Amino acid sequence: MQAEPAHATAASGSDVDFAPDINGERCVHALIGDASCRACADACPHDAIIIDDERLGIDVSRCDGCGLCLPACPQRAVEAETVPLPRIGRDGALIACDQVAPAGGAGVRRCVHSLGVRDILDLARMGVASVSVFCGDCKNCDRGRSSQRFEAALYAANALLASRGGATVEKRAVDKAGFERARAEIGEGLSEKGLSRRGLFTGLAKAARERLDDISSVDADPLMLLECDRDGALFLFHPIIDVERCTACGSCARICPHGALAFVRSRNVPMLAVDAARCTGCRMCIDICAEQAVVLEGLVPRRQSGLELVEMDCPACGRPFTRLRSQGVAPRETCPICAVNNPYSKLHQVIRDERN
Numbered sequence: 001m002q003a004e005p006a007h008a009t010a011a012s013g014s015d016v017d018f019a020p021d022i023n024g025e026r027c028v029h030a031l032i033g034d035a036s037c038r039a040c041a042d043a044c045p046h047d048a049i050i051i052d053d054e055r056l057g058i059d060v061s062r063c064d065g066c067g068l069c070l071p072a073c074p075q076r077a078v079e080a081e082t083v084p085l086p087r088i089g090r091d092g093a094l095i096a097c098d099q100v101a102p103a104g105g106a107g108v109r110r111c112v113h114s115l116g117v118r119d120i121l122d123l124a125r126m127g128v129a130s131v132s133v134f135c136g137d138c139k140n141c142d143r144g145r146s147s148q149r150f151e152a153a154l155y156a157a158n159a160l161l162a163s164r165g166g167a168t169v170e171k172r173a174v175d176k177a178g179f180e181r182a183r184a185e186i187g188e189g190l191s192e193k194g195l196s197r198r199g200l201f202t203g204l205a206k207a208a209r210e211r212l213d214d215i216s217s218v219d220a221d222p223l224m225l226l227e228c229d230r231d232g233a234l235f236l237f238h239p240i241i242d243v244e245r246c247t248a249c250g251s252c253a254r255i256c257p258h259g260a261l262a263f264v265r266s267r268n269v270p271m272l273a274v275d276a277a278r279c280t281g282c283r284m285c286i287d288i289c290a291e292q293a294v295v296l297e298g299l300v301p302r303r304q305s306g307l308e309l310v311e312m313d314c315p316a317c318g319r320p321f322t323r324l325r326s327q328g329v330a331p332r333e334t335c336p337i338c339a340v341n342n343p344y345s346k347l348h349q350v351i352r353d354e355r356n
Helices: 039-043 117-125 150-162 176-184 206-213 251-255 284-288 336-340
Strands: 002-004 049-051 055-058 086-088 092-097 130-134 170-173 186-189 238-241 261-266 269-274 294-297 306-313 320-324
Touching: 039 049, 086 176, 092 176, 117 150, 130 176, 150 170, 176 186, 238 269, 251 261, 251 284, 261 306, 284 294
Parallel strands: 002 055, 092 130, 130 170
Antiparallel strands: 049 055, 086 092, 086 186, 238 294, 261 269, 269 306, 306 320
């Protein structure tokens, strides 16, 4: 499947300079042929996202640059240039939609719902405690039917922050007069200068740096900058292995682009490691698992960290394979491939005639 780039100019006054592009190196549909993800397509209110057997791209004749597909993508494969939200006061930020605010004004986006969980986490990392929101009647807006919602993103981001003992981000709905007052307080745009990390992000911590150093595709994903070792900390996505179904074939570990599922050795013991801090919710592990042994849960504390494995050689084909130790090992147990394709099915016993 080929990703078709789109470079159409968005409507005047948008914070998105161009219609989004789809990064084929990140999109799950370019990584696995039968990927089930349709997050960007479900978020698009104009049916501008094309996902079929041969194409992956954006119909620029339908796209209005609303940006709702950007936060919806778990892999951040939908890309567009955006302008940072302006800071108001000491710890506030401002956003408005172009249905009610002057086009091209500071803080004006095509749609306020283009602000997703990662964006809110970034705001918190920059010391923002509240976001003043000025928008129109979303229920009667054609973008209102999108699955991407600012309120849902805010709830999820605040749950992640609060579970780590951090300050949350508040939404403050303002009217036109409140919006104009807020614009009068606009200072410099939010940036990485003078970040107030408030102790819940581990951007400067050794553990986070190590986690990011070996994941080139992450590009400092805000989800992976969160402190992950605090008791009770929630994770936006958490893959769970069904130990009754899993055959330890390793398909999920091989397909995972971030190492949320991986074969490792701990004190020389083979393990199927489960690291929810690395999970983006791409669902490729679910799509690849023939046994339907992987489920994805959201906003939950750590429930699995690793499953101990047993290494052995298949008596039928001689190749090494693994099993979950919790399942036990049957005598002369064969590997998953031989278990499905009986290697002895075409062998016949030769009985010698002793009379000759």
